[in-house]
Amino acid sequence: MKKNSDVKVLFMGTPEFCVPILESLIASYDVVGVVTQPDKEIGRHKELKASPVKECAIKNGILVLQPAKIRKDYQEVLNRKPDIIITCAYGQIIPKEILDYPKYGCINVHASLLPKYRGGAPMQRAIMNGEKETGITIMYMDEHMDTGNIIKMAKVPILDSDNLEKVHDKLSALGEKLLMETLPSILDGTNDSIAQDDSKATFAPVISREDEKIDFNKKAKEIYDHIRALSPFPGAYATLDGKIVKIYNAYVKEEFYTEKENGEIGKIYKDGLGVSCKDYEIVITDVKFEGKKRCLMKDYFNGNDGNKFLGKIFNKD
RNA sequence: CGCGGGAUAGAGCAGUCCGGUAGCUCGUCAGGCUCAUAACCUGAAGGUCAUAGGUUCAAAUCCUAUUCCCGCAA
Numbered sequence: 001m002k003k004n005s006d007v008k009v010l011f012m013g014t015p016e017f018c019v020p021i022l023e024s025l026i027a028s029y030d031v032v033g034v035v036t037q038p039d040k041e042i043g044r045h046k047e048l049k050a051s052p053v054k055e056c057a058i059k060n061g062i063l064v065l066q067p068a069k070i071r072k073d074y075q076e077v078l079n080r081k082p083d084i085i086i087t088c089a090y091g092q093i094i095p096k097e098i099l100d101y102p103k104y105g106c107i108n109v110h111a112s113l114l115p116k117y118r119g120g121a122p123m124q125r126a127i128m129n130g131e132k133e134t135g136i137t138i139m140y141m142d143e144h145m146d147t148g149n150i151i152k153m154a155k156v157p158i159l160d161s162d163n164l165e166k167v168h169d170k171l172s173a174l175g176e177k178l179l180m181e182t183l184p185s186i187l188d189g190t191n192d193s194i195a196q197d198d199s200k201a202t203f204a205p206v207i208s209r210e211d212e213k214i215d216f217n218k219k220a221k222e223i224y225d226h227i228r229a230l231s232p233f234p235g236a237y238a239t240l241d242g243k244i245v246k247i248y249n250a251y252v253k254e255e256f257y258t259e260k261e262n263g264e265i266g267k268i269y270k271d272g273l274g275v276s277c278k279d280y281e282i283v284i285t286d287v288k289f290e291g292k293k294r295c296l297m298k299d300y301f302n303g304n305d306g307n308k309f310l311g312k313i314f315n316k317d
Numbered sequence: 318c319g320c321g322g323g324a325u326a327g328a329g330c331a332g333u334c335c336g337g338u339a340g341c342u343c344g345u346c347a348g349g350c351u352c353a354u355a356a357c358c359u360g361a362a363g364g365u366c367a368u369a370g371g372u373u374c375a376a377a378u379c380c381u382a383u384u385c386c387c388g389c390a391a
Contacts, residue, residue, distance in 0.1 A: 041391070046319085244388060290388045291322030295329065302343045303330025 007187060008032045010082035010102075016052040017168060018088035020176040021109060025086060026060050028180070033080040037091050038066045071095045084187070087141065088175065091120070096143055104187055106141040109175045113137060113153060115201040118146035123167050125204035126158065127229035130221065133157050134167065136175045138182050140193055147201075149193035152182045163228035163249070207234065214238045216263035216314055220252040220280040235288065238263070238314040245314075248294060249286035256280055263314040268306040272297040275314060 011022050012035040025031050034057040042049040050058075057064045063080070067073035070092045077085075077098055084104035087094065089111070099106050112122035114137040119125075126134040135155040142148040156170050185191040207230065214223055214236050227250050230236045235246035253274065260266045260276035267274035272285035288294040297306075 044319090044387090044389090046391075246388085288387075292387065293323090294387090299329045299343080302328070303341080 006030070007104075008081060008083045010035065010077065010080055010085045011053075012036070012085060012087040012090040012094070013053045014051045014091050015089050017111070017172045018109070018175070019052050019056050020172055021086065021088055021179055022053060022056050023060075024176050024180050026062065031060075031062055032082055033063045033065060033077070035065045035067070035070065035077060035090065038068055070098070074098050077101075086179070093143075093145065094141060099141055099143065107151070107179075107183075107186060108139050108141045108146070108148065109179050110137045110139060110146055111171045111175065112204065113155065114139060114146060114150060115196040115198060117204040118201055119204040120206035122204040123171060124164060124207055124229045127162070127164060127167060128225055130225045131158055134171070136171055136178050138178055147196060147198070149195050151186065151191050151193045152178060154178045163231040165232055212236055214247065214314070216275060216277045216282075219278045220282045223277055223282050224250055224252050231286075232294075239317055240312060240314055242317045243290045245290070246288040246294070247284050247286070248288070250282050250284045253281045253283050261313055263316065265309045265312050265314070268301075268310060270298065270301070273306075273309055 007029050009025050009029045009031050010033045011025055011031060013019075013022065014037045022031075022034065034053060036051045036053045036057070039048040039050050039054070041047070054064050054066070065076050067076070070077070072095075074095050074097050078101055082102050084102045085094075085098065085106040086109070087106065088109040094106065110118075110122065111134070112118075112126060113133075113135045117125055117134070123134065133155050135153055137150055138152040139146075139150045140148040154174055156167075156174055158167055182191065212230055212234055214226060216223065216238070218226075227236045227247050231248045235248060237244050237246045239245065250272070255267075255274070256279065257266050257276050262277055264276050265273050266276050266281070269283055272283040274281045274283050285297050286294070287297060287300070300306075
């Protein structure tokens, strides 16, 4: 692709998801700055951790801005004199002062088929709800969250076997591709954009700690969707004997035990723990016990007696 | 120095309290049985017991320090 160094692009984003976009922008345009969330204290020792986008920008020698509140600290962004601003999973609402500045506007790459799943966790919420497809929306930004006019959309299927990681990788690649294909038409003004139908809007709030907990009173398929929507990060969890067990994979088995309580481990399979829920049984196959590494139940049974789990009940303490 | 758990063969674990030949289950490889197999039988390979010191005739095990991993909290 030809380098279009006449166009000054400013990029705003934070997680791994949008790094491919930044890399492609750097390859084809004049990226005059990158805005990302401030370094966060993360992990056990409260070490400052830079966002993936920041690391990518530094590697490419691009100026990085990390305002704590861009609503107030927007002047530096304007000082870069961008012709267009591209955002993707940045994590803060962009103030009007910035939105009005670039002559080609502010473009957002969002990981859902808008107006569905507006908000911070569109991929997770889509999988969690058992959606069969999702996609990428390229849109103009306005002052509200994910409400601006739509420029372009592309769909991808969500397979029954997909987890968050798979969907994330698909959409990350698709977002990069779709943006790079669409950007020329945005710059020369040959694209159309259409308003969203707000009556069809749904919301995808960020995942809270409580959202990560598994409710065994739900149907097996719902629990399966919940587990894969959070796998491998942050991981759905349940408690057993007062300790946290993270669950990364499972499958539905169409067995029904009337005498079992919801959440009770009623059967030990070769590859997992059979747990009763509202309708069928869900077999948990891939876990991480507190203090241990993630491992398949199949492997866990090599060194531990699976029968010790029989009759135990999840979330009972 | 926020709190707690952990590190032993490719994987999952036992052995550590009470120091004395490195074990189990699975996987891998070779052979056998079988119409056949993810089943069964026989055999083999595979370990500086996280790292560095210390105590001891002798350390996976006891003492000290360090590194890395995991859960919580932020």
